[in-house]
Amino acid sequence: MLLWRIRTLNWNACLWQLSMDARVKPAHDEWNSAWARVDCAQIAASKPLTENRMPEAPTELSVSLWRGGVEGRYETYRVPRRDSQTVLDVVTYVQRHIDPTLSYRFACRVGMCGSCAMTVNGRPRWTCRTHVAKVAGSGRLEIGPLANLPVIKDLATDMAPFFEKWREAKGAFAPSRTRADAIPRIRPDSPARLAADAAVECINCGVCYAACDTVRWNAAYLGPAALNRAWTLINDERDAGNVARLQAVAATGGCHACHSHQSCQEHCPLSLNPTASIAGLKRRTALAYLKGELKP
Amino acid sequence: MNVRLYVWQRATAALMVPLVAVHVAIIFYATRQDLSAADILARTRGSIVWGAYYGLFVAAVSIHAAIGVRNVLAEWSPLSERHAGRLGLLFGLVLAALGARAVLAVVL
Ligand code: SF4
Numbered sequence A: 001m002l003l004w005r006i007r008t009l010n011w012n013a014c015l016w017q018l019s020m021d022a023r024v025k026p027a028h029d030e031w032n033s034a035w036a037r038v039d040c041a042q043i044a045a046s047k048p049l050t051e052n053r054m055p056e057a058p059t060e061l062s063v064s065l066w067r068g069g070v071e072g073r074y075e076t077y078r079v080p081r082r083d084s085q086t087v088l089d090v091v092t093y094v095q096r097h098i099d100p101t102l103s104y105r106f107a108c109r110v111g112m113c114g115s116c117a118m119t120v121n122g123r124p125r126w127t128c129r130t131h132v133a134k135v136a137g138s139g140r141l142e143i144g145p146l147a148n149l150p151v152i153k154d155l156a157t158d159m160a161p162f163f164e165k166w167r168e169a170k171g172a173f174a175p176s177r178t179r180a181d182a183i184p185r186i187r188p189d190s191p192a193r194l195a196a197d198a199a200v201e202c203i204n205c206g207v208c209y210a211a212c213d214t215v216r217w218n219a220a221y222l223g224p225a226a227l228n229r230a231w232t233l234i235n236d237e238r239d240a241g242n243v244a245r246l247q248a249v250a251a252t253g254g255c256h257a258c259h260s261h262q263s264c265q266e267h268c269p270l271s272l273n274p275t276a277s278i279a280g281l282k283r284r285t286a287l288a289y290l291k292g293e294l295k296p
Numbered sequence B: 001m002n003v004r005l006y007v008w009q010r011a012t013a014a015l016m017v018p019l020v021a022v023h024v025a026i027i028f029y030a031t032r033q034d035l036s037a038a039d040i041l042a043r044t045r046g047s048i049v050w051g052a053y054y055g056l057f058v059a060a061v062s063i064h065a066a067i068g069v070r071n072v073l074a075e076w077s078p079l080s081e082r083h084a085g086r087l088g089l090l091f092g093l094v095l096a097a098l099g100a101r102a103v104l105a106v107v108l
């Protein structure tokens, strides 16, 4: 079953958050407020997410949620407005208090797992880190499944094509050594390491994939996330799969299909820049082609 | 678009930057100097330089536009990549033929 419908968060999520807190640099203002907001004790007690949030805002939100599969429709619910409320809190409220058959996907609730992305008022967003205050000034929310992916039910999309394209772009690390070999030394300030660093924090949320017009009109296009991933591996000096990887991203549907209009960069919740990664791939593949290393 | 088409399209674009600049400068010169058609033909007839210059221009335009049209068709029409490629090629050949005819008319 592709859906991860986790009804109560547990200590794991809290410990995960605390351990990752030190490692992941905040890339967005939503992150900053997020770390201060999660109340681990409350989560551990498995209380409903909406309880104990003070003070309660007096107003209500009008929330339209996509219901059904491809042939569904938007249905409107009234949800109490709360302080520091996220879009994921709103969806969770509807499922817990109004209609338990609502399907959606989330796991970490702290911007780590990348599973909670949805279309919020027309824009793809990670819902666990999107504050209602930021996106619903009018008190209205329209929340649908991510675009460019098949809808399973309600707000849950089938991510299989997204990850299939990671595979096609050779997004898996290809080891060049065995455990018997010494660990290679990578200088933190080497150009390759810096290029990989700039792109490596991707959480596979699919927001860029949903935001990309080229994905929408070109079914063969690998998409920003898979190509961004390929770029990190191409800059990984320990990786041995670059010939096959360059071949994969230089083929029809690869990096040269990108129009560089930067919608992916604009929407990425981690402020990554897949457009820059793809531009790097274009340069690298063109050079390899001119040297005769690639056979398109 | 694959890397081969990408390299050809970018290379022809780069080539056309100076060619277009010189072409525009020539147009300004010809109009400022009030050159008649006969004056222009007197300069271009039998000129290998003008023949090579505009011959190269026509070749670059034909290749560049053919790849562009192929891409537009592949992305925006229901045609398959292969059919879009064939139509793009046909478009390029028509451009090359029209361009070659024009170049030959002024240099021969
Ligand atoms: S820059 Fe490329 S990958 Fe990013 S949204 Fe545009 S076409 Fe898609």
Ligand code: SF4
Pocket (backbone or CB within 6 Å): A201, A202, A203, A204, A205, A206, A207, A208, A209, A224, A225, A228, A267, A268, A269, A270, A271, A272, A274
């Ligand atoms: S690049 Fe950004 S938007 Fe795209 S999948 Fe990764 S984290 Fe999400």
Ligand code: FES
Pocket (backbone or CB within 6 Å): A106, A107, A108, A109, A110, A111, A112, A113, A114, A115, A116, A117, A126, A127, A128, A129
């Ligand atoms: S639930 Fe994990 S990123 Fe939103």
